[in-house]
Amino acid sequence: MSNPVELRNTVKIYDLGGGVKINALRGIDLTIKKGESVSIMGPSGCGKTTLLNMIGGLDHPTDGQVIVDGIDITHMSEKKLAQIRREKIGFIFQFFNLVPMLSALENVQLPMIFAGKLSDVEIKDKAVELLRLVGLEQRMYHRPTQMSGGEQQRVAIARALANEPSIILADEPTGNVDRETGWKILRLIQNLNEILEQTYVIITHDPHIAKTSEKIFYMVDGQIYEAPPRSATTPSSHVLAEERRQLMLAELRWLKTSLVSLEKRKAKLNPESYAQVKMGYAKQLERLKEMIQEDHGKRRSI
Amino acid sequence: MFKTIRFAFTMARRSIGRRKFRSALTILGVIIGIAAIVSLMTLGYGMRYQVETTLNEMLGAGIIISSIEGSIDIPEHVHEFVSQVPGVNASVPIVMTWVYLGDQPTMVVGIDPTEVAGLYHVTYEDGRGLESGGDDAILFASATANNLGIHVDDKVTISTGLGGTGFGGTFKVVGIIRSLGTEQMNIGCFITLEAAQEMLDKEDYVSAIMVRLDDPSQGEQVEAALKNMFPDAQVIRQEEIMSQIGQIMDIIDGVLIGLGSISLGVGALGIMNTIMMSVHERRREIGMLKAVGAERRHILFIFLSEAFLISFIGGVFGCIFGLFGVSIAQWFITFLKINITIPLIISPYILGIGLTAAISVGIVAGFFPSWTAANIRPVEALRYE
Ligand SMILES: Nc1ncnc2c1ncn2[C@@H]1O[C@H](COP(=O)(O)OP(=O)(O)OP(=O)(O)O)[C@@H](O)[C@H]1O
Numbered sequence A: 001m002s003n004p005v006e007l008r009n010t011v012k013i014y015d016l017g018g019g020v021k022i023n024a025l026r027g028i029d030l031t032i033k034k035g036e037s038v039s040i041m042g043p044s045g046c047g048k049t050t051l052l053n054m055i056g057g058l059d060h061p062t063d064g065q066v067i068v069d070g071i072d073i074t075h076m077s078e079k080k081l082a083q084i085r086r087e088k089i090g091f092i093f094q095f096f097n098l099v100p101m102l103s104a105l106e107n108v109q110l111p112m113i114f115a116g117k118l119s120d121v122e123i124k125d126k127a128v129e130l131l132r133l134v135g136l137e138q139r140m141y142h143r144p145t146q147m148s149g150g151e152q153q154r155v156a157i158a159r160a161l162a163n164e165p166s167i168i169l170a171d172e173p174t175g176n177v178d179r180e181t182g183w184k185i186l187r188l189i190q191n192l193n194e195i196l197e198q199t200y201v202i203i204t205h206d207p208h209i210a211k212t213s214e215k216i217f218y219m220v221d222g223q224i225y226e227a228p229p230r231s232a233t234t235p236s237s238h239v240l241a242e243e244r245r246q247l248m249l250a251e252l253r254w255l256k257t258s259l260v261s262l263e264k265r266k267a268k269l270n271p272e273s274y275a276q277v278k279m280g281y282a283k284q285l286e287r288l289k290e291m292i293q294e295d296h297g298k299r300r301s302i
Numbered sequence B: 001m002f003k004t005i006r007f008a009f010t011m012a013r014r015s016i017g018r019r020k021f022r023s024a025l026t027i028l029g030v031i032i033g034i035a036a037i038v039s040l041m042t043l044g045y046g047m048r049y050q051v052e053t054t055l056n057e058m059l060g061a062g063i064i065i066s067s068i069e070g071s072i073d074i075p076e077h078v079h080e081f082v083s084q085v086p087g088v089n090a091s092v093p094i095v096m097t098w099v100y101l102g103d104q105p106t107m108v109v110g111i112d113p114t115e116v117a118g119l120y121h122v123t124y125e126d127g128r129g130l131e132s133g134g135d136d137a138i139l140f141a142s143a144t145a146n147n148l149g150i151h152v153d154d155k156v157t158i159s160t161g162l163g164g165t166g167f168g169g170t171f172k173v174v175g176i177i178r179s180l181g182t183e184q185m186n187i188g189c190f191i192t193l194e195a196a197q198e199m200l201d202k203e204d205y206v207s208a209i210m211v212r213l214d215d216p217s218q219g220e221q222v223e224a225a226l227k228n229m230f231p232d233a234q235v236i237r238q239e240e241i242m243s244q245i246g247q248i249m250d251i252i253d254g255v256l257i258g259l260g261s262i263s264l265g266v267g268a269l270g271i272m273n274t275i276m277m278s279v280h281e282r283r284r285e286i287g288m289l290k291a292v293g294a295e296r297r298h299i300l301f302i303f304l305s306e307a308f309l310i311s312f313i314g315g316v317f318g319c320i321f322g323l324f325g326v327s328i329a330q331w332f333i334t335f336l337k338i339n340i341t342i343p344l345i346i347s348p349y350i351l352g353i354g355l356t357a358a359i360s361v362g363i364v365a366g367f368f369p370s371w372t373a374a375n376i377r378p379v380e381a382l383r384y385e
């Protein structure tokens, strides 16, 4: 039996033009089994959303393969991808999940309307059932603006389930609500996962939430690990020191340019204020040099 | 397909409802454009109708042979030759001249009483018609009669000069007929041919010979024959006049439609702008719709139906306001005391053009932004900044 998600050496490079390229995914190999609930963690910009886009057929990879439910979607046409998205995948996003002009009920109906397989009555009945499932049968006719963030998120979950997809992808589903609500949403997802045997992939920044899933993947700079890599868990000392060094170097450059421009203006300034300013710069420079040397010494000793 | 379109219309309706003010302004743009087109076309149509009926009623013949510059110098017996020309059914000599009734100018036609009915569409509102030998009788058109307060059995004096100077005579009103022509161009009164000739001291001369044809399609041959016979006279075929007038009216129509189209063009830009803004504001919504399974066509239809609804509403109200516009123009003309009557003729054809123009302009203008929307990539949905 085929796995719901299979990535083979998947690469995504964003070409920003002018020779600037961002390696968002650097060859990801990932297999997610049926019924598994998986969390993906990692620092901002490491490529989590990009990965989810690949799995969900929202974007084409630059290289490698993406296989969903045994179907290779790597080079699929727009139209076919749309079909895969609505039949095999349910999305839950962090923000802006719902169409503001439509009621909760209508929002849940969307994937079924696009699929165009059920009759109006069936679509409506099913949407009502789904809203009942997430405990929102009272709010069917409310617009998103009339609902809390948590309620909106529950509507999004109901919508994600509409076409009975085999995979549910959630990009920080609890990122926009308070902790308490976040937990409620998560318990809902877990219960549904158990009952409906769907596969869940959840991106989260919250380690507590991640721990509730069966597997946790960590991403760093476009690569994925099953165990927390050192740099992901304890990034501080090394990264911070590097940041500090960069800052000091920049400051050094700035001081140098200031000194050069001061010399240029020397003729126009009165000698007294010139001497004063130059003194100030000299002191700063001295201090900075000391700090850099100190930093250098520390680095050696590590 | 039906469900896709129905869904698209639901979205479009909500979108328009959500951005009421902007939508209203856009619709207003379309209304102005369509109202301009409909009112100008209706005015043009009314004018054409007016001119054509006037000419039809006043010319009353297939071909007219007239002396040049309106003088009265065609020998009356000429009409006997004209009658001989093949294709001619009848030829009627008439005298036609401007006269004053006190200080009011009006057109008088002198004609053999037995020929009146054959030449003009005469209906009597009061009294009776002219009779042969009844040379002191005069027939008035109701408009002129009402204007001057003339009734049957009144005695009136007409003269070629102002204030009773020049030639003239006194007549007894025997009947009032429905007016022929328009207010500006009409025949004010009829007298017998003899009376006219006598009054003007032009015995045996007439100003025109009206020719009725056996078959209207033979007009050109008959015209050519008559021109051959009377090289010095002016031979005019009614159809020719009508087609010349028709050409002029076509040009007027063209100019009017052109003017209307400019304002409709502005309306089209409004639609384009509105849909473009709507697409721009809803990029993330579009991406999200695609993420949950919408295809290009779903998105395309959502925005096309918005353009359609805006232009349809604009078109319907544009037609209504266009007709109002004609009434306002009519009122304005009367207000300015300009002596023109343009009837308001509601033509379903023009309304159809108005509505079709609105909808097609809306769809064309809305297509580019809708297509842009349809091609927004779904990753937009997951990007937030
Ligand atoms: N459409 C895009 N065009 C260009 N660069 C992009 C695009 N999307 C993402 N990136 C870049 O790719 C890298 C990975 O982005 P991604 O959104 O996947 O990160 P993330 O792990 O989801 O971050 P976060 O936790 O902040 O959501 C980032 O450097 C980002 O700037």
Ligand SMILES: [Mg+2]
Pocket: A048, A049, A050, A171
């Ligand atoms: Mg992200």
